Amino acid sequence: MKEILKSLAEGKISIEECETLLKAENIRQLDEVAQIDTSRKDRTGFPEAILADSKDYEDLLTIIKRFFEKEEANGPIELKNNIIITRLSKERHELLRKDLAYLTEKGIKFDYNKRAKILIIYKDALVNFNPEYAKVGILTAGTSDIAIAEEAKVIVEQGGCEVITSYDIGVAGIHRLFPQIAYMVEEDVCAFIVCAGMEGALPSVVAGLVDVPVIAVPTSVGYGVGADGKAALYSMLQSCAPGLSVVNIDNGFGAGVYALTIAKNIAKRVRMSKE
Incomplete structure (x- = not known):
């Protein structure tokens, strides 16, 4: 994003071209199996969630792995927004924890709610309550x-x-x-x-x-x-x-x-x- 804005400031691209590039930047193509909307929280107030139900396990694993690979391409993993994986069975959760164990060495944490069948992948805080929001x-x-x-x-x-x-x-x-x-x-x-x-x-x-x-x-x-x-x-x-x-x-x-x-x-x- 910084490179796009820099090009705009230097007059290398027009405002219209900048807008198009920024929109494209918000969607990450992951090995032709998924597109991650990385700016959904900025637009709607709630981050992207991945529905695990009905997805092939290898596709699900690829989505998560490629996401982190692209994060690391720009330096240390920051993980601005938590990753939310819904309708994830206990068996698939255990497989993911095993296949993604290498991420724990990079500061990534996992929290699984077995009743809700939701896995949260996060780095800094599991939840961050907004004091302006009512209960x-x-x-x-x-x-x-x-x-x-x-x-x-x-x-x-x-x-x-x-x-x-x-x-x-x-x-x-x-x-x-x-x-x-x-x-x-x-x-x-x-x-x-x-x-x-x-x-x-x-x-x-x-x-x-x-x-x-x-x-x-x-x-x-x-x-x-x-x-x-x-x-x-x-x-x-x-x-x-x-x-x-x-x-x-x-x-x-x-x-x-x-x-x-x-x-x-x-x-x-x-x-x-x-x-």
Whole structure:
């Protein structure tokens, strides 16, 4: 990037050429198997993530190895943004740790959340909370929904936002819900992520109790007509609680990014109001 800007300053290239080159610089082609968007966090507030599910293991390994090779081509590895690998099975994680062990000698660290099935590859800090961001509350109806909630939690934290969680407080024992909601409201959360399978009723209940955005995540927990999360999805989509947003089945990642977008924009407006 420095070379591109230097060429612009010296008049060797035009502004239009500079713009084109900078856009190209943001996308790294890795052995024709992937393109890494290295500037996504600068544009959207959240870094690139690699979906491991359905990728051939050798392709996944190549993506990561080539990324670090290109990083080293410019000197010592800095790793400006953490690398996030989602939907990574325990078996594949163990293989990656073995095949990427050489990176630990270069200051690279690994953190694997076995419930969320997310691997974070980082150098300096696993999480870096932004004090300007409000907290996000995450709830689950049942214990079976925790894996998806944990996926959302990791994503929200990687975006710089603190999380408060409360699990297994569904409508079957609704008396457990109210103290947790009250606590999160007292902590001034800017959004709720609510994960539920079966009939998917919990997000509607929460949305009827709070005055902040509620993001509903249907999970593939259930049987019969509730199999694969479809009953929960349909219930959430036709909720009578106004303002409820719904993501796809088991999409903890999408819910996390959405909550981060809310936190980031609230912080931006507060900052602008003080200027």
